[in-house]
Amino acid sequence: MTEFRTARLTRLSLTGFRNYETLSLGLAAKLVAFVGANGAGKTNILEAISFLTAGRGLRRATLADIARKEGDGSWSVAATVLLDGLETRIGTGLATGGTGRKVRIDGEDVRGSESLLDYMRVLWLVPSMDGLFTGAASERRRFLDRLTLAIDPAHGRRVSDFENALRQRNRLLDQGGSDAFLSALELQVAELGTAVSIARGDTVGLLSGMIAEQAAQGLPFPHAGIALEGAFEAETLGLSASDREDHYRLLLKEGRPRDRAAGRTLNGPHLSDLKVTHAAKSMPAAQSSTGEQKALLIGLVLAHAELTSKVSGMTPVLLLDEVAAHLDPDRRAALFAKLNSLGGQVFMTGTDEGLFSALPEDAQVFEIRDHHGHLLKGPTGP
Template sequence: MPSSRVETLRLGDFRNYPSLDLTFDSGFVVFFGDNGAGKTNLLEALSLLSPGRGIRRATYGEMARQGGSGGFLVRAAVASTDGATRVESRLSPPGAVPASRNVRIDETAVKTADELLEICRVLWLTPAMDGLFTGPGGDRRRFLDRMVLAVDPAHGRRASDYERAMRSRNRLLSEDRMDDGWLSGLEAQMAELGVAMALARAELVRMLAAKIDAAAGASPFPLARLELASGYESADLAGAALDTEEEVRLALRRSRALDRASGRTREGAHRADLAVFFAAKAMPAALASTGEQKALLIGLVLAHAQLVAQVSGFRPILLLDEVAAHLDPGRRGALFDLVASLGVQAFMTGTDAQLFEALGGRANMIPIGATD
């Protein structure tokens, strides 16, 4: 099975880096150094090889170096069995044309960032995700949608179109004179897109659960059990999609008055949530210890990496921020061995190079020094 690997990374005015050029020739790359040195900034740059705003969900303006031009450059050479592809994300300085981030693949501007998914799939695990099981449902929904996007590239466009239609419907409902024709059209669009999103999420959860079950007894990390709340309490997603869309459309029409009173659309794909359970203890992940939650999350991300490879046909790139510090030496070594068995390229960060001793000579060890 082919794998995508980043061979070079060039930065210009990105975060704390005026300029930087790095070359990688290993399946493991470790950035190590003091806190604040810029290790996570490198992972953020790599995360721009995928659609969206990266691992921090920052605005593009926030990624530009303070005191710099106001823009930034992230350029990478991504190798696969078909050869190397140059991928570039650039934010032009204020006043320049274009005034927003633009993406190029081999010097050709892409129509949408979703085209990046034809080059590689990038998955990540960061300390900010440690509260995933105890935090708000919106965080789990974004996590779920990124998992879906990695196996179904059309999901991102469906989600953005659904959000746009919902905002338009909410705005129309707030007006004194509601236009029935416009509302009906928006509700039909929301029904079609929302049901497609719900079905894609359900299929991802089904496939991921099967992948997790297949690893029972073989994984060094605890197994998760997954349950999906679709956001459609009254709709039957098991029926024919067209029938479900009509059911959802009629429900939206009937709920206009209540939605107008509440100032929001109360039911739909935007209300979905992912429930995760600690399978061995038959308990919600939110009630597990901090260490157990971290181990569950690692296992979930690795199972997803296996699924992405199976469905997409090529192995993803993993970004693992500060993951080694939270594991004991035995589980740390097991993590490295499991990542190696997946055949993926993994970029990891840590404050101490000794955390990665179990990698032996398998990694590019790159010290990151403190910068101004």
């Protein structure tokens, strides 16, 4: 994938972040693994990297909860990113007594974390996602929105505005708002909701095509069938964007009595679901074995990484927490070979250095202990 732009972290620094008073790592490899005992802080490093892009990080933690317990309430993550042959310093964090996340690029404050998408696209797979197919639909919507954000930087703001408009409508219904105010707000809900649904649908369509392409590569991971399902999508199938908006606006108006009684909006894209199947078995992913579900997730993330490269022109940084623990040696070797071929930088964690014995010679392996990173293998960073 050398035809795509590739962002590479060459240095990562944490201050007051989770269990780290300070941590500084020189990074000189495409594939990087962090090994160490449970609780050493391996996942915290991945979480720190996940804040170098738009969104709330891989744990979706509140900003205050991230700060080191023994600290002053502040925290920061800073990195040097090499992109297009140029180094850029990016950083984010929370000031002491602050409530909002700060973002800086080359020492200058910028507004909003969306600006970080110009320098890095970050995707992740963490153990908490292992129950994605059996859990609540809201988790799958959030997963799909993360996938969409990587290829459509405006999607995060679009979803946030849609959810905010829905909350305002619910509040207005509860307070007995006037017809004029409700109609104006429902117009906004319809426009935003339709845009969210279309963006999600586009992502599902593109990702389905990429999965089909990967099916010919012989990877030892099952291929997923994916679809966006919901009453709104079924009712508006084949309609233009403007006709979808009109249909949704009418649904909202006619549904006011029911929604007022329920205390929430009972129709719309906020209730849609990402349906995933084990394609070879024509079986819902939720009914597959635990191992098959994990393998399906890995296949989805690999396909999405390739899709992100093609659509955005930038190869994403991947964060894979405990990804190798439940794979046999052959699948681990195949995974590492595929990750290496993607061209982007990949950060992985595991409790045992032996899990990463099949990594290429130029990979870096750090042992995380005593709140520091000790290089075990690979080139020394800058």
